Amino acid sequence: MPACVVSLALAALALGVLPMAWPLSLMGLLALALPVLMAPRPTPGPEPALPPGPGLLQRLVLLLALALLLLWGLLHRPQPGPRDPSRLIPPGQETLALRLRGRLLADPQPSGSGEGCRALLQLNHGRSELQFNPCPRLQQGWSLEAEGSLGRPRPAPHPLLAGPAERLARQGAWSLLRVERWRLLERPATPMADLRRRMAAALLAVGGPEAGGVLAALVLGSAVVPVPLAVREAFRVAGLSHALAASGFHLTVLLGAVMALARHGPRPLRWGLALGAMLLFLLLAGPQPSVVRAVLMGAMAFLVQESGRRNRPLGVLLLACLGMVLVAPAWLLDVGFQLSVAACAGLMLTARPLEERLGAWLPRWVAAGVAVPLAASLWTLPLQLLHFGALPVYAVPANLLIEPLLTPLTLGAMAMAVAAVLAPPLVGLLALPLLPLTRLFLWLAQLFAGLPLAQWQLGKMLPLLVLLFSLGLLPWLLPLQSGVQAWRRPGALLLALAFALHLALLGGDQLLLVHEGRRDLLVARHGGRGALVSRSADGLSCGRARQLALGLGLQRFDWILLLDGVAAERPSCWREISPTVLAPGDGSPPLAVGQRLASPGLAVTALAADSQALLLRCGRLAWALLPDRQALWSWRRLPPQPVRGLWLGFRPRQAERRALPRLDPSRLWISAAGSASGWQQS
Template sequence: AHPLLGSGAERLARQGVWSRLTVAASPDAVRVLARPATPAADLRRRMAAALLKQDGPERGGVQAALVLGSAVVPLPAAVRESFRVAGLSHALAASGFHLTVLLGAVMAVGRRLPRLPRCLLAAGAMLLFLLLAGPQPSVVRAVLMGAVAFAVLESGQRSRPLGVLLASVLLMLLAQPGWLLDIGFQLSVAACAGLMLTARDLEQALAHRLPVWAAAGVAVPLAASLWTLPLQLLHFGTVPLWAVPANLAVAPLLTPLTLGSMAAAVVAVTVPPLLPLFAWPLGQLTALLLWLAQAFAALPMAQWQVGRSQPLLVALFTLGLLPWLVPALGRRLRGWARPLGLGAMALTMGVHMAALAGDQLLVVHQWGGDLLIARHQGRAALLSSRADGMSCASAARLAVGLGVQRFDWIQLLDPVATEDRDCWRGLSALVLDAGDGSTSLQPGQRLESRGLRLAPLTASSAAHVLTVGRHPWLLLPDRQSVWAWQQQLAEGHPALPPHLAGLWLGFAPQHAERQALEVVGTARRWVSGAWASPPAGWRASGSSGFLAGAAG
């Protein structure tokens, strides 16, 4: 699968699931003979259902996410998107912050207790957090660090936070090496390292320009943002530019909301009649949090889509960022560390932006359909063989990862008109649907923006010529397109430009079809789908894969 999309099999493999059962019969023909007991999962579902019923899918969903983590709560897509664009996703993900809030409240109550009851109380709070949020890597990291730090403090020793972090990460990876690839785990560790290594120096530097309270408030989210920036570029290709002010704005709300939501969740499964007592105060705080997230997400350039960078470029960018990530290193290397760092980051961004500005063609074949993205000087256009919502969602994820703010135009080749027009309209202001006769292209017409042009070859098929910059490609999505194009050739119509840059087929051709296509004078021939052994000059995407390269 394409790295920007992944696949269900890859996601399941990271969870330790290696087999999948596909049932061809109707659901009524399948009967569950036995189901293993899942008390912890049942408890989470009861808590989430109670909060959702009490305050609705948006407010109740946010409250449930503050307790259980957004990974196990059915949050509305619009809410997830608002928090993501505003740089507030961490607030809804079970993490060290939520454990810190819970432990702080518990220790405030048990501070004067003898050591044994106090330790039991802290251990109970950490186990409760692990039970509610589940053994996600970021949760296990937070609990393990909390347990080690608490044990060190109770023994009268002075803890070393960085040592605790490194020891916790090492133990986790020894037990489960696959967690290293978990994005949530990577972000959690990076943010934690930023708070330990960078926040204090940032606070001291900002204290000369800001009030003490403001310097402390800005330093924490700024340090976390700096440390997670390389991972943002590597995995998402986006930078939430308003993340620091957004985190400052919501900070006073998160602690009371988290504690209140945890209390409400416990009450929901122990004393349900008392749950309405939490409804009004929690509802008002949640409404304000939602409003702030939506307001920051709606600001101009709330999310800078720069496109996903290559790992080597991200590594170079990280090296350039080191003098700011570890201020002690910058001081030790005197005056030349930061100029060199700025140069490395500028070089990285220059190479990355130059790659985005080239003439590129990407074909993604997934779930039996195809997405073709043509890029010219940083802009892009899209062709999709399917018009369903899943294809639209995949196109949206590709756009974000490729740094495409909006497609210049979209051509849907599906003969069935789309039922998800709003989704496609969200990607481009100009969407042509072949299933809707009123908006389909006819021979002699063309769909064109600067450097990107699409022209149909026949009225009876989906055959097109796509020109990217100065490089024309022949697109034949199905066998009907091949037959219609051959019919035009037989009738003497000059249907093709004189110099084709490439040919794309939406199917694996048979021997006779391949011979007929040899008249297309191009060295590059791409095929979507599985093809066991394509001959020289042909490339196949596989049953779930992609083809990418320069258009020329």
């Protein structure tokens, strides 16, 4: 009966025809998952009987439920409602003068451009992001009325780049308001937000922005605490980002400490302390998908353990994830949630067999320490390739070295946070032993992040190739069983095929144009290397170039040519991504006629002395680059040259278009200033 309920309800969910299907599915899944969630009480005697596993029908239905939920999550991506503010903007119109009233969902945060700040506003129907300049002193939970220009956020100009539209869509917002005037309506009590601020402020005050930010992140998570960007980047490159993100590890440390205190206490005390700790963790870290997953798993595991039955972690993980996706399908697309679930599955399925294998060659304690980060890294490997295109090479040794520090630091940071509320004078006393440990923790992360090739940039892998890679990797990650071992040889072939196709795509000749406002980036790729021609030398263009290099699997560009007549805004940024940067705006001599900037298979040659007309060669591709009309006029006076394509940085007139060489429309690229952002590639 539960199998029928699950199958029918999930089919209805996938088709979107039964609004109340998810409660029925949840009840059916609960009935189905009970044999998977927990085993019977152990049988007394010297050799306890093994618990019976789930039957074939239950396994098939659970697999069907998982497949249908994945489909349902993809089909039910967040969309603006009929009364969302974005619906008020007339078609064909970019902005609309409007007044909005609502409640702030978070404290204003600095904007990505470094000017002003932004905050998410909850309305009666939908959400909108407020953009302030200058930044006002507002707090989460306050109600206000804001008036200004409402517009739709710009989408990313290329799939490898981040855009405000994608960022806001993940938060359920599809509009932004550039605030011109605002008025505070109500300042209600926000006890939890005030508690977070008080804890974070105390830890930041005693440890400074870096050490204090790390301590605060160990309690509240980096999504709540303003950790410096350089620290976040060091932890990411070293493969230690999980240490700063509120996750199951932090909850496990908190629950372990609480249950150690109440181990011999009465049952109501244990229940009260455990559930209270989980609720406090959820309130402080916020309802992030990874936090909700950790709390649900912790609650189910605690209830199963208290019932006297053996816990089955994989069943707990499966039930928690299915319940979350049923209630909030958008969480399925959250990268943090995906990484969290994959890492948990790796620890449950692969860590112990891997430890036993490593124990044959390594000391037991070393094998146990290596198996945990290695299992988590292997299970998250496909997601790393899909979302980031880069792998932290030293993640396993870095995790092995910081593991002895992480538990005492987490407990100490939690103790400091509690002292900041209950006994502020104790914060400085607790900081005496913790700050040196925190600085050692920071130093280790920065050490591994600064090592040569700390980040192996493989480039983002296509989803189809990631699927092939995952199918090939799975037989090597599952426990050692005869049925699984038979699939390892085909799995190795799938792994080799996925990597061969990916490397072939990275090594081909390609010219990529990314247009965004007045910025144009032209990336030439040949033989796994790349070069860049940028029309602008500002900091945002450099940041975009860095993101493109990471997504395309380029460690650095061979050379960069900046066509901007103004000096580079951040010269150090450009030098970090290329050893050779030619920027006439910084006083570098421009290319003379016939001179070229070149590396094997990649070259750009100046065609005229009175303009910026250029010829870009990328392997067998030859592309004329004409950023303005002066360059077009100069190029037309030159002897005809065979080119495969043409880029114009302006919108040509009819007469100018008729005078252009006859090219396939896909090889004539026009990116005039003010035109819609987008990208084209050869």
